[in-house]
Amino acid sequence: MARRTMSLIPQWSSRVFSVELNGAPFYFSTRGQHRGEEVPPVFREVQNYARLYSLLVCSSDKIRRAKFYAELKEKLLRELPPECHLSPMSSFLPNVRDSLLNGYFLKDNSESSSPTERLLRDLSQRDPVFVCSYLKCEDGQLWTQRLWPDADCPAMETSKDYYVVPSEAPEYHPSTLNIINSDVFYSFEEAYEVLEKCGDIIPEAMSVLELLPSRAEARRKPDYPVIVIEGLDATGKTTLTESLRDALGASLLQSPPQCLSPMRARFDREPPLIRRAFYALGNYLTAEQIGQEGMKTPVIVDRFWHSTAAYAIATAVSGQVCNLPAEGSEVYRWPSDLLQPSLVVVLTLDPEERKRRLRNRGQGKTVEEQELDHNQLFRLKVETAYQRISGPAFVTVDASPSADQVLQQVLLLIRGKCHL
């Protein structure tokens, strides 16, 4: 079974490696010859470990790569000796889209090298993962990286050692490089293809596909306005959308639509590639319903594309808010085949008030929503991504006044912008 070839890690010599230690990224690259460069700072930080390795997940099959990456950490934590520590690691071609490979930097302080090396050997022979080890040269001033041989690629038996040298931080944060069509999908076909390919491993994927048309159908623009209400959990979307429905005699829809509820929990457990494809397709189903309802009445929608894209981007991008793709990046574009609402209203709320409302409501939350609660940085990233998404008219509304005041304000906005 041909699992991997060197061509899957193109331009090995131009690659940059990033290791995250205590939340901070360290960059290094490799050279065939040493020209007096310094030891990369990350190797100074970890030099007290007996052995160092990197593992990078690499397969031309995106679904296999996503699934295996999700399983790898659990496997390593389960099977490695307790004196081993993992740090997130990646390798990429600076500023080259889709070049990111994810993995782990493994620091091993166990007494014997055998158990770790046996496990790594096994992984490198059986799974879509490349393993490298790092060696300190005698004088301690130089470190080298050695790529382990690959059973499928005998040429690599002779692969030599490369010196590791420091590298600059790239212009675009590496975690942004693979967003397009792995975390955010910009057409029905791209998302459909992912679910179609995992039909054999996830039966629920087939149930979703059965509900969908085989392609996004071109539709006439609805006669009535379509207003999407967005915002983090507990900002008051449900309360507001129900009041708007009553006040405007509108239809109320949501994304993902009700018919996908039975499958949702399953997709929430899947890696981002599969999970995000599910939510992307949910928007197309909701768009179908909007198309029908919008011929008869105004339509109010609880969450739509902004939720799908902003949560996906905020999860994919590690580190600080400044690592997000800049305003105007193509990552924030609206899918050309997805219906554009007449207006998107994003509810914002002071974090303390949002927490208070969450507590009062006291019901179960998705893991991602719990994360929002604990992780101020993630919340900021979601809100920033919300603001940067391009496409339909967009307005932010402070949701801290009373429910009725928020309703009146949004009604004013809708009447002003949508001529209702």
Ligand SMILES: Nc1ncnc2c1ncn2[C@@H]1O[C@H](COP(=O)(O)OP(=O)(O)O)[C@@H](O)[C@H]1O
């Ligand atoms: N403007 C408001 N002022 C005070 N409490 C509100 C307001 N809007 C909603 N709530 C309360 O906050 C909680 C979360 O509101 P909800 O509409 O369920 O939010 P979401 O749908 O965005 O998760 C509910 O208990 C709701 O009654």
Ligand SMILES: Nc1ccn([C@@H]2O[C@H](COP(=O)(O)OP(=O)(O)O)[C@@H](O)[C@H]2O)c(=O)n1
């Ligand atoms: N259109 C949508 C709606 C939700 N989602 C995802 O679903 C989660 C929030 O949905 P939810 O139903 O728990 O939120 P509330 O409606 O309870 O505020 C987010 O974490 C998003 O990742 C999405 O991707 N696209």
